[in-house]
Amino acid sequence: MKTEQGIALVDRDEDGVDRAFREDVLTGLKQKQKAIPARWLYDDSGSQLFEDITDLPEYYPTRAETEILNARGEEFSRLIGEGRAVVEFGSGSSVKTPQLLRAIHPTAYVPLDISGDFLRQSAAALAEKFPAIDVYPVEADFMREVDLPEKVHSLKKLGFFPGSTIGNMVPRTAVDLLRSMRATLGAEHGEKPLLLIGMDLVKDREVLEAAYDDSKGVTGEFNLNLARRINRELSGTIPVDALRHKAPWNDDFARIEMHLEAIRDIDFEVAGRRFSMRKGETIHTENSHKFTRRSANTLLLAGGWTPQARWTDEKGLFSLILAEATEKRDAP
Structure with a gap:
C-alpha cells in the first residue's frame, strides 16, 4: 500500500480563502436571480450533512x-x-x-x-x-x-x-x-x-420532492449550511434565521431546484460588499436534473x-x- 497525504490544487489567497468560492458567491449574489454553484455546498460540514442525507428513508x-x-x-x-x-x-x-x-x-x-x-x-x-x-x-x-x-x-x-x-x-x-x-x-x-x-x-413528483425536502429537515440544514459557510469564510453577515429551504420540481426543465428563500426583507454583507433580499426572493443553490x-x-x-x-x-x-x-x- 502507498498512501499520500494529498495534493492540494485549490487556489487560496493569503488569508486562506478559496478565490473561486469568493468569486462565485459575489458574482451570484449580484444577479437578478441570485444563484451560487452547487459545488460550494460541500465544505466539511456540508459533506457530512450530505452523508446524513443518504441514510434518510426518502432519499432513494x-x-x-x-x-x-x-x-x-x-x-x-x-x-x-x-x-x-x-x-x-x-x-x-x-x-x-x-x-x-x-x-x-x-x-x-x-x-x-x-x-x-x-x-x-x-x-x-x-x-x-x-x-x-x-x-x-x-x-x-x-x-x-x-x-x-x-x-x-x-x-x-x-x-x-x-x-x-x-x-x-x-x-x-x-x-x-x-x-x-x-x-x-x-x-x-x-x-x-x-x-x-x-x-x-x-x-x-411526490417521490422526487420528498427526496429533497425530507421530514427531518436534514436537506434543509445542508442547504442552509451554505449561508453559514459564506458567513464563516467570507466575513458574511447573512441572517441565516431569515432563510428557509425550498425544493420544488420544475417539470419544464426536468429538475428539482433547491433555493434559500428570504422569509423577510434582509440586508447583509459578504467580503465587504453589500447585498439585500426582499421577502420571497431566493438564492438558487442547486439543480438536480433527472x-x-x-x-x-x-x-x-x-x-x-x-x-x-x-x-x-x-x-x-x-x-x-x-x-x-x-x-x-x-x-x-
Missing part, C-alpha cells in the same frame, strides 16, 4: 445505486478489466467505492474532492481497507482539468462519478465537465479511458463519451452508465 438514489454496484460486479469486471487507476470525481466519503474496487481490482485509486480534510480522512480509511491498492488523494476542483499524480500517468484510467452530481449542472456546464473529465483521464493524449457515471431518472435514457445518452455524447452499457436498480429509479471516451474527429 444511494440505496438504488448501491443495489446496482452490489449486483453487477461480474459485469463491471468483464467490461472494465483489472489493473486500472480509478479516478473518483467528488469522492466525498467514498462510501460506494469499495463495491467497485472489489469488482475490478484496480492498481491505484485517486479520489478528487474540494473538501480537503474530509477527503484525506476518507482516503486513509479506504487505504486501510484495501492495502493492495495505492491511494493518492487530490484536493482539487474537479470541474476543471486536474493534473493527476505522476505515479498513475502510465495506467489505464476509469473515471468514477457516482451519485447524481452530473444532474446538479445545467446542460452546458455538464458538457464542459464531461469534456474536462476526458482531459483529466488522458483522452487528449491518445488514451481511451472509461467513465462509470450515475444518472438519476425521471419519476413521480434523465431519460435518451437525454442521458445525448448528454454523454455531447461531452465526448460513447455509452457502452447501462444498468438500473430493480425499481428503475436510478441508472449507472459505462461510457468510453470518443475519439476526436476532424470536422468535415
